[in-house]
Amino acid sequence: MTPRPAPRPGPAAPPRRSELGGGTPLRRRTALTGLAGLVGLTAACGTGGTDSGAGAAPGAAGDGTEGYPLALANCETPLRFDAPPERIVLLESSPVTTLDGIGVLDRVVSRAGAFPPGYYDEDLAARIQAIPALSEDVDASGHLLISQETVIAQQPDIVFGLPDGVTREAMADAGAQVVVQEAFCGSGGERASFESLHSSIGVCGRIFDRTAEAEELIAVLRERTAAVSEAAGDLSPRTAAVLYPSVGGGPLYTYGAASMVTAQLDALGIENSFASTAERVVEISAEPLLDADPDLLIVLHQGEGDGSAAVAEMIAEDQLASLRAVQEQAVLPLLFNFAEPASPLVVDGLERIRAWLSEREG
Known part of the structure; x- marks a missing residue:
């Protein structure tokens, strides 16, 4: 057959x-x-x-x-x-x-x-x-x-x-x-x-x-993941959303339960604000983001640069300036493969997120 x-x-x-x-x-x-x-x-x-x-x-x-x-x-x-x-x-x-x-x-x-x-x-x-x-x-x-x-x-x-x-x-x-x-x-x-x-x-x-x-x-990789989890302690961000903004004002996406970003946040003791979404990734509007108002935003990007341009364009395009994470500058740009899909780079990404949070919290 x-x-x-x-x-x-x-x-x-x-x-x-x-x-x-x-x-x-x-x-x-x-x-x-x-x-x-x-x-x-x-x-x-x-x-x-x-x-x-x-x-x-x-x-x-x-x-x-x-x-x-x-x-x-x-x-x-x-x-x-x-x-x-x-x-x-x-x-x-x-x-x-x-x-x-x-x-x-x-x-x-x-x-x-x-x-x-x-x-x-x-x-x-x-x-x-x-x-x-x-x-x-x-x-x-x-x-x-x-x-x-x-x-x-x-x-x-x-x-x-x-x-x-x-x-x-x-x-x-x-x-x-x-x-x-x-x-x-x-x-x-x-x-x-x-x-x-x-x-x-x-x-x-x-x-x-x-x-x-x-x-x-x-x-x-198991040892590295366990080490991050053990060192995470009580991080101040309790909730986070992971976003992917399209270039040039296209759709905005967020990641749900089936995404590796949820595994990363779980390892850090942080709840994915959209983990109730069973899909790996969904298109999202500003309204549910504003309603969730997560403590932390992780913005995925590709290509050259540090991602700051993608963050600025997303905030302006989707009118997200009033988000608490934006106002408190709790926004982390992250190269795409450090979060998705499942590869050893996701463990690198986990370590980068933890290091950024540690530096931010002093």
Whole structure:
């Protein structure tokens, strides 16, 4: 039986109108969304559910590497790996630190999209810069612009990311499996936790036959997360909202229970003001924000700069100057992948949020 096509993930910026779902109590200029996925230069090595081996079934022993063929399900689509992938194409940025953490970043033959150096240390940034770039073109909403013929020409055996114009079927016909995060598949709804990050790393380790390296990386991330939680104490912000403003006055988005930002705030003992929203991300108007009046605003941004311009534009466009967090300057700009989706960068982001709060509280 032919597998049912999986829902397509959105790119690393706000979704196109065609991706928006039905209305919710959060309204702005148009009917609101509970979308399948926001953000597209952003997916990790995520397949399966909360168990790092979910959906995986090693095939019969053969002449290949032990444990292969390996069968997995990603966004309800069956994947099969006859051997550890050797040629990786990145059509999004968030897998970088997972692949580097398990020691396979040197298998990336090309990349496309934005890979801001602000995410990486000097050594890793230099190694990423040395990877040939297929395209750095994105549209006004941050969606990657690339043809699948360009991707196929790289002869990949695994591709991370699924921007518009690239299909799983075409990649499979060319011998490449496509991996995106389950969070972008529209099958979530559960409150996010760092276990989903650990799960995605574990599956990545299985795909590349780097299970030991994946377990070591998970252990380090667990320790770092626990250290932040233990040091958090009684922070003065008790509530927070995490926002993504569109460039040029477009829709404003906030993140709900299924987003990794909720896991970050939980680790800090801060309540996400919109955790009652089961979706990962929804479009929002000024009214519910003003009603919630959170103690802290975290504003996600992409590209160059420190994010202050995005914050200023959001406040002016959405008339948010009366928010207590704005008046008290409790507004933290944060590069997007430090909060979304699940990757080791989210732990970096957690540490950055805690350090900013500590400095602010003196």
